[in-house]
Amino acid sequence: MILAELLDLDPAYWTTTVIKILVMALVVPTTALILGIVFLFKMMSWMQSRVGPQEAGPKGLLQLLADGVKFMQKEDIVPDRADRFVFKMAPMVVLVSTFLLFVILPAAPDAVVADLPTGVYFALAISSVSVIGVLMAGWASANKYALMGGVRAAGQLIAYELPMVLAVVGVVIQAGTLNMNGIVAAQNSFHLFGWEVLNVPFIVTQLPMFFVFMAATQAELTQPPFDMPVAESELVSGYTVEYSGFRFLLFFLAEFATAFAFAGIAATLFLGGYALPFVDIEQYADLYWFLGPAVLFGKIMLISFLIFWVRFTYPRFREDQLQRIAWKFLIPISLVWLAVTAIAKVVW
Amino acid sequence: MSALLAQTTYTYLPEQVGFWMIAILMVVAALRVVTTKNVVHAALWLVVVLAGVAAQFILLASEFVAVTQVLVYIGAIVVLLLFGVMLTKAPLGRSDDLDGPKVQKGVAVVIALALLGMMGWVLAESWRDTKLDLHGRTVGELGQTTGQLSDSIFSTYLLPFEAVSILLLAALIGAIVLARRD
Numbered sequence: 001m002i003l004a005e006l007l008d009l010d011p012a013y014w015t016t017t018v019i020k021i022l023v024m025a026l027v028v029p030t031t032a033l034i035l036g037i038v039f040l041f042k043m044m045s046w047m048q049s050r051v052g053p054q055e056a057g058p059k060g061l062l063q064l065l066a067d068g069v070k071f072m073q074k075e076d077i078v079p080d081r082a083d084r085f086v087f088k089m090a091p092m093v094v095l096v097s098t099f100l101l102f103v104i105l106p107a108a109p110d111a112v113v114a115d116l117p118t119g120v121y122f123a124l125a126i127s128s129v130s131v132i133g134v135l136m137a138g139w140a141s142a143n144k145y146a147l148m149g150g151v152r153a154a155g156q157l158i159a160y161e162l163p164m165v166l167a168v169v170g171v172v173i174q175a176g177t178l179n180m181n182g183i184v185a186a187q188n189s190f191h192l193f194g195w196e197v198l199n200v201p202f203i204v205t206q207l208p209m210f211f212v213f214m215a216a217t218q219a220e221l222t223q224p225p226f227d228m229p230v231a232e233s234e235l236v237s238g239y240t241v242e243y244s245g246f247r248f249l250l251f252f253l254a255e256f257a258t259a260f261a262f263a264g265i266a267a268t269l270f271l272g273g274y275a276l277p278f279v280d281i282e283q284y285a286d287l288y289w290f291l292g293p294a295v296l297f298g299k300i301m302l303i304s305f306l307i308f309w310v311r312f313t314y315p316r317f318r319e320d321q322l323q324r325i326a327w328k329f330l331i332p333i334s335l336v337w338l339a340v341t342a343i344a345k346v347v348w
Numbered sequence: 349m350s351a352l353l354a355q356t357t358y359t360y361l362p363e364q365v366g367f368w369m370i371a372i373l374m375v376v377a378a379l380r381v382v383t384t385k386n387v388v389h390a391a392l393w394l395v396v397v398l399a400g401v402a403a404q405f406i407l408l409a410s411e412f413v414a415v416t417q418v419l420v421y422i423g424a425i426v427v428l429l430l431f432g433v434m435l436t437k438a439p440l441g442r443s444d445d446l447d448g449p450k451v452q453k454g455v456a457v458v459i460a461l462a463l464l465g466m467m468g469w470v471l472a473e474s475w476r477d478t479k480l481d482l483h484g485r486t487v488g489e490l491g492q493t494t495g496q497l498s499d500s501i502f503s504t505y506l507l508p509f510e511a512v513s514i515l516l517l518a519a520l521i522g523a524i525v526l527a528r529r530d
Contacts, residue, residue: 081440082440083388083440083441086388086389086392116411117411117412117494117495118411118412118415118494121412121415121419122415124419125415125416125418125419125423126418128418128419128422128423128424128427129418129422129423131423131427132392132395132422132426132427132430135427135430135431135434136392138434139388139430139434139438139440140440142440147434147438150434151431151434151435154427154430154431154434155431157427158424158427158428158431161423178494
């Protein structure tokens with residue numbers, strides 16, 4: 001016990017911390033698997049008439065297992081002239097930034113890893129760290145295609161970070177807080193024009209910002225139509241071209257878990273998060289322990305559906321179109337709506 | 349034992365251990381930034397140093413500054429640096445032409461030591477007997493600090509804040525003017 005006192009240990013704190021870490025270690029890969037099965041294998045194969053994923057097991061449900069085993073079996077190849085350490089670290093850096101995104105996502109008033117006062121600001125900062133991992137992967141592969149893919153990814157992520165931040169700022173101004181729980185509570189008690197019946201989430205007042213945020217999310221995930229960095233017909237697969245087996249699986253896992261996390265952030269910012277309209281958070285706090293995660297999951301699946309719907313149906317943008325959309329279209333829209341939000345906030 | 353502990357000056361042992369671990373890592377990484385023979389490695393070591401700074405801010409319960417450190421320095425400046433390096437020339441392996449002349453190295457060492465001495469002296473002088481009471485406070489519980497920070501930026505320090513904004517805007521426009529060739 002002396003050691004515990006010397007180290008100033010608080011057993012309750014460490015117990016909850018260990019539980020939180022274990023839950024995160026389980027939840028994050030599971031989210032990637034859910035999105036992989038539901039959207040990549042089921043929705044995509046129906047929309048694009050792909051027969052493969054319909055065959056393995058009953059209704060093609062075992063396809064993911066088959067693919068997972070396939071990736072595990074593959075040899076872990078490091079190119080001869082590659083920078084071995086940086087090459088091996090790159091997928092880890094990307095995965096770590098993905099895990100950290102989940103830290104601030106609340107599934108119920110108290111079901112959150114860290115209820116940071118700077119919540120959504122933290123998420124924006126952490127999401128920019130994955131760019132470092134992408135650049136590391138592109139450079140260390142000793143491959144021109146990989147390097148071009150990495151540089152394209154970085155240029156795209158820099159360009160689309162600004163509209164994403166501006167879209168978030170609109171919500172933050174309306175909610176009056178950066179804290180994720182605070183944003184949920186603000187929407188739960190928000191009445192449009194002061195009418196009790198119009199207890200609506202922020203998507204109604206921030207619709208242009210929702211559009212901008214979703215476009216920027218798509219670009220951050222480097223998914224079609226914003227997939228210039230991994231354009232398979234010209235760059236093979238960009239910065240992941242030299243990765244095989246388990247390390248490629250890490251990139252894959254990070255991409256889908258990040259999609260889930262961003263859908264969660266979008267659901268919290270624009271759709272009211274874990275809360276339902278007319279069901280008060282404080283009054284029904286106990287109910288939300290069960291209701292919250294289910295409601296949040298439903299909203300995340302809805303937004304993920306939008307993300308993947310666009311992904312599977314739109315053709316790729318050219319590099320100049322991609323930059324023009326960010327700088328001449330998304331940023332002006334968000335700036336205008338930011339001004340509208342700020343004026344409305346001051347007037348009311 | 350516990351009575352003895354209460355009297356010692358080093359009461360916040362976990363914070364102390366954390367500080368020294370991060371500090372040593374930062375010093376090693378900082379030395380590697382200037383001694384490594386590969387320009388991309390130097391940038392990646394710089395990431396370690398800057399992440400260490402963010403970690404130290406978290407130890408001081410300054411969450412907002414820590415997040416800003418990550419967003420601005422790691423997410424923007426180092427990414428831009430790496431982007432620029434990779435867009436022009438980023439050879440793998442050792443590059444022997446990274447070293448400057450001997451005189452330049454000497455001057456750099458002198459300036460670095462002078463800065464270290466000056467900043468150390470200024471910090472020691474101004475904080476001499478001040479103690480920050482961070483005991484038992486975790487980042488999440490300090491809900492007020494971010495609000496207090498924004499309040500002081502937009503009231504007491506409004507004029508410097510606006511001046512810096514205009515300065516940055518001028519720099520931005522200047523960069524565009526210099527980069528455009530038409």
